[in-house]
Amino acid sequence: SSELTQPPSVSVSPGQTASITCSGDNLGDKYVCWYQQKPGQSPLLIIYQDNKRPSGIPERFSGSNSGNTATLTISGTQALDEADYYCQAWDGSTEAVFGGGTKLTVL
Amino acid sequence: QVTLKESGPVLVKPTETLTLTCTVSGFSVSSAGMAVGWIRQPPGKALEWLAHIFSNDDESYNTVLKSRLTISKDTPKSQVVLTMTNVDPVDTATYYCARMIWNGILYYFDYWGQGTLVTVSS
Numbered sequence: 526s527s528e529l530t531q532p533p534s535v536s537v538s539p540g541q542t543a544s545i546t547c548s549g550d551n552l553g554d555k556y557v558c559w560y561q562q563k564p565g566q567s568p569l570l571i572i573y574q575d576n577k578r579p580s581g582i583p584e585r586f587s588g589s590n591s592g593n594t595a596t597l598t599i600s601g602t603q604a605l606d607e608a609d610y611y612c613q614a615w616d617g618s619t620e621a622v623f624g625g626g627t628k629l630t631v632l
Numbered sequence: 633q634v635t636l637k638e639s640g641p642v643l644v645k646p647t648e649t650l651t652l653t654c655t656v657s658g659f660s661v662s663s664a665g666m667a668v669g670w671i672r673q674p675p676g677k678a679l680e681w682l683a684h685i686f687s688n689d690d691e692s693y694n695t696v697l698k699s700r701l702t703i704s705k706d707t708p709k710s711q712v713v714l715t716m717t718n719v720d721p722v723d724t725a726t727y728y729c730a731r732m733i734w735n736g737i738l739y740y741f742d743y744w745g746q747g748t749l750v751t752v753s754s
Contacts, residue, residue: 556738560679567728567744568671568679574738611679615738619692621669621681 529624547612557595634658636745654729667732
């Protein structure tokens with residue numbers, strides 16, 4: 526099965542833009558979802574189909590996907606955005622693959 | 633309101649079989665365009681997809697774990713059951729069930745249960 530690679534950690538200052546990448550072979554040919562997970566909580570879907578936001582997810586969360594890299598962008602990062610973020614795609618049409626996760630620290 | 637809740641043993645001995653139940657509400661596990669999946673997360677580690685079952689009973693399994701996993705559903709009870717045979721301490725994890733929804737283009741996990749921590753130890 527395919528692998529998705531994320532940086533273990535990303536740091537950002539409050540109010541700045543955070544970018545979290547997810548890399549995989551020809552990832553741009555697949556759709557990517559992003560999940561946010563805060564300590565002790567279940568994952569929360571924040572982006573699906575590369576760049577779509579579910580109802581209730583703030584506009585500061587956006588996504589893109591091209592070539593071998595998908596990117597989650599958080600504009601105007603807030604302290605409450607500090608969490609682990611996971612990308613996910615489908616290998617073939619039936620196996621879900623998650624990235625290794627990125628810990629976002631808001632300094 | 634869509635909810636999912638996992639249930640099962642807190643502690644399992646090595647080599648035993650683990651049985652986990654996901655009880656859902658707010659949707660039917662047999663509704664077209666729906667599926668339910670299981671994902672686990674060892675302490676301090678990443679999410680790992682295990683299996684899912686579609687509304688038409690088609691199943692899909694993690695290739696590496698396939699020989700040890702079985703997923704099934706009981707529509708009248710609104711439950712999806714995952715069994716894992718021959719457990720090992722490395723199977724210690726929080727196990728989540730999640731709803732998958734089809735939007736016409738892809739499936740994605742839109743609602744997750746609270747998770748249940750399973751420890752494998754003698």
